[in-house]
Amino acid sequence: MSDFEPHIVAFCCNWCSYAGGDLAGVSRFQYPPNARIVRVMCSGRIEPQFILRAFELGADGVLVAGCHIGDCHYISGNEKAQKKVEATKELIDQLGLDGRRLRLEWISASEGSKFAATMKDFTEDLKVLGPNPLRGSSE
């Protein structure tokens, strides 16, 4: 599995994490190109269905990234995201997908290095976990 390149769907909030990704870019930090970033207005917008659907379609990992608690542009959106992601993590564990395939990170607009580090770390973890068992399974 050395040549396995995981597919990551990364939901980034418009105000912090997406800007954090931008900063990582303009600062020329190197990080693996495994993530497909989806910009959302707030991490609180992420519903369990988005995550489940990503896994159903074969994503190896899903990252939800938002502002630090207390910094949310919409006051408490990230607190809602935290609850939802925790519940979804439990659910995908029950479904037999590893809960570690889903990650929640708080990345602010000034944390370009954290963005790059998270991507590196998550990609390494997923390489160890291997491909999503739903990928290429018979239906």
Add this chain to the structure above:
Amino acid sequence: MSEMKKLIDDTGAFDCVECGKCTSVCPVARVDPNFAPRLIVVRALEGVETNLAKEKDMWSCITCEMCNDMCPYKVDYTGFIQGMRAEAAKAGNLPVLSQGGAVHTMQRIMAKGIKQNRLSWLTPDLRVKEKGDVFYFTGCAVQLGTLFYDQAAELKKTPASIVKVLNAAGIEPVVSKDEVCCGHDLNWTGDEKSLLNLMDRNVKAIKESGAKTVVFSCPECMRTFEVDYQDFLGDLPFELKHISEYLLELADQGKLKFNQNGGKVTYQDSCRLGRHLGIYDPPRELIAEVGLDLVEMPNRREKAGCCGVNAFGNCNETSRKLQLDRLIEATGTGADTMLTFCPKCVIHFNCLLSSPRLPVDRGKVKILVRDFGVVIAERLGEGDAYEQARS
């Protein structure tokens, strides 16, 4: 339109005398004047071409079978809707799903044959077997409780509670890690292919366990086995029993003891358990058995109100109105708790109760909606019969 012709034959729609009783009892028609079960069938009979790719009527139905029950000529309206939905889905006409379809995605993931962590709820104090006579089909209560954590987290406890009660009666049920969702919600949203896939896996898991009786706590699972699976497979080689029937048998044999004097409750006949399967009395007798006082709502048994949503499709203002009506009725009985076996009833009613704004005074819907399975386990007497028999 040969599919429609076949559907008319299968559901006995030719017998319709256009009396309109179905529409007069239809809870959806009461709220939404544009919907009428009679019209749907009559239009098909008259050969009026229904545009299955565009028509939304079949998704408005909540499949509660109030119409079937009232029809003097026993036309299967709900079956007609089910058939229409399958055809509509083939034509790309899909319902609006609540939660963006999370429940359906979850079920399709199970249909893909992934190795689940199905028995995550099983704690070491519960006694279960891998092979045996009695199979307990847990259904997706745990998963639903996880997904609806702020409305119905109680559902996570349902399978463990039922096994605890069975253990107390000296029964060690089979629970299978290979069990999957019954496919109820996919079937009612037109995905027959996934239903068949799930059916094969479930029937195989049960056959491998060598069980003679399958016990269900979820009315939807039981309806899917009893009606839909047997439609495809013919008679299943095992007996299907609802947990209320099974526990009553055990209680009659003196194997179960419950605490007494537990207060007033009311009981919600879920459509699957009541009108679809005709199980009305066992849950009521079980309420008396576990030492609770039953106060009936004015509309009960065949006329019981509905939780307003079918298979997580089309939750709208009609659903809200039906939920509100039912909860006002339940609060009016003076009971503090409404019990039901259906996890969907628990979710949908609690969804209304947890909404930040209600069109009525909150005092009018002051009631707890709880899963009966969990309550049974709470009512278990101290010195259980099983322990006494062993000592």
